[in-house]
Amino acid sequence: MNNRRLSMMRLLDSRKKFTARELAMRFNVSVRTIQRDLDHLQQMGFPLYAEVGANGGYHVLPNRILPPLQLTEHEAFGLFMMIEYLEKVSDFPYGSIRAQLAEQYFSSLPVDVQDSITRMRQHIAFLQHHCVQPEPMTTKILSVAVEKSKAEFIYTSRNGTKKVEAYPLGIYYEHGYWYMPAKNKERILLYRVDRIQQFDILHRMDGSIPTLKDWLSSEDNRASVEVVLQFTDFGARLAESEPLFKPVQQNKWCGQVPPDEFPFMARKLLSYGPEVKVISPVELQELIMKLLQSSLAQYSHNKFL
Numbered sequence: 411m412n413n414r415r416l417s418m419m420r421l422l423d424s425r426k427k428f429t430a431r432e433l434a435m436r437f438n439v440s441v442r443t444i445q446r447d448l449d450h451l452q453q454m455g456f457p458l459y460a461e462v463g464a465n466g467g468y469h470v471l472p473n474r475i476l477p478p479l480q481l482t483e484h485e486a487f488g489l490f491m492m493i494e495y496l497e498k499v500s501d502f503p504y505g506s507i508r509a510q511l512a513e514q515y516f517s518s519l520p521v522d523v524q525d526s527i528t529r530m531r532q533h534i535a536f537l538q539h540h541c542v543q544p545e546p547m548t549t550k551i552l553s554v555a556v557e558k559s560k561a562e563f564i565y566t567s568r569n570g571t572k573k574v575e576a577y578p579l580g581i582y583y584e585h586g587y588w589y590m591p592a593k594n595k596e597r598i599l600l601y602r603v604d605r606i607q608q609f610d611i612l613h614r615m616d617g618s619i620p621t622l623k624d625w626l627s628s629e630d631n632r633a634s635v636e637v638v639l640q641f642t643d644f645g646a647r648l649a650e651s652e653p654l655f656k657p658v659q660q661n662k663w664c665g666q667v668p669p670d671e672f673p674f675m676a677r678k679l680l681s682y683g684p685e686v687k688v689i690s691p692v693e694l695q696e697l698i699m700k701l702l703q704s705s706l707a708q709y710s711h712n713k714f715l
Contacts, residue, residue: 414439415447416480419456427467483523490515490527495536499583501603503548547603548581550611551590555580555622560614561592564607574601575612580622593619634666637675638689645685654678672697 414437421436422428430448434441448468452458460468481489494512496502516524554561555578565574576592581603583589588603593616620628641649641661649655654675655663667675676697679686688695 415451418444418447419451422456422458422468422470427461427469429467432467483526486519486523487527487530490519491530491534498536501548501588503552503581547606547609548588550609551578551581551603551606554578554611558615558617558619560612560616561609562612563609565601566605566607576601577616577619579620579625582622582626591622591625598625630668632668632670634668635691635693637663637665637667637691637694639663639679640687640689641682642685645682648682648685652678669693676701 418433418437421433428436430441430444433448434444437444448458457470458468459470460466490512493515497512516527519527551561558577560575560577562573562575565572574592574594576594576599579591579593579598581588581590590601590603590606591598592601639655639662641658641663643661646658646661649658649663657663672694676694679688679698680701688698
């Protein structure tokens with residue numbers, strides 16, 4: 411396919427309507443040449459729709475099947491591996507990473523590239539944990555966030571089940587789970603998507619709701635306390651994979667943490683066992699000791715305690 415036809419595909423895919431004469435003027439060719447190009451695009455499956463009349467023109471059908479990408483062999487390898495990995499992510503928004511999508515893409519590749527990928531698959535694996543959610547909610551949440559609309563949903567947490575009204579900012583994927591920050595009254599709270607049920611749109615919009623990217627990059631203005639942690643050598647290596655504790659320098663971590671986050675941080679630190687010690691503050695030390703005592707109480711009937 412020549413560059414003009416590729417450029418024409420991108421132009422028409424912008425969802426605008428163009429007449430053959432407008433396209434001819436834009437590409438500096440004759441109307442007859444443009445019509446041949448449009449016929450060629452339709453024959454290869456590009457979903458063009460032509461409207462006749464004074465306000466007519468060519469545009470692309472909604473819910474269309476997009477044309478194949480023009481990739482190098484290495485780019486095809488990379489795209490296949492990426493699709494295969496993303497298929498394992500539960501409830502990927504808009505269902506775009508469908509089951510067997512990697513195989514569909516694989517079957518469209520040249521035989522020699524298929525052979526290379528078949529051999530490559532024997533030497534790569536994706537072992538990251540992925541949560542299996544009971545109901546797909548991500549597409550609906552993302553659509554509501556883009557529209558800055560209010561949502562009502564049932565949420566189950568450690569404190570029980572309750573009905574919530576909030577404005578979703580978006581969703582992000584971390585450690586095998588989808589998370590939804592949402593503005594609830596005057597606070598932005600974090601909800602795990604797999605704990606959400608009966609998600610409904612209230613069609614009340616608020617243009618002041620920040621985007622997810624704005625929220626992630628914003629400074630935390632809550633009152634904070636300095637936390638100092640001392641890791642063992644092994645603990646410091648474990649902390650390298652935990653964004654919360656970056657950077658650890660000389661096995662020590664210092665940072666400002668809002669007291670509201672102490673319960674979350676205490677449980678996170680318990681997973682490190684003896685590989686980390688809280689130097690300060692006392693409040694965090696006491697919270698960890700209470701959690702440890704609760705754990706030990708489950709075994710208080712055992713003779714060896």
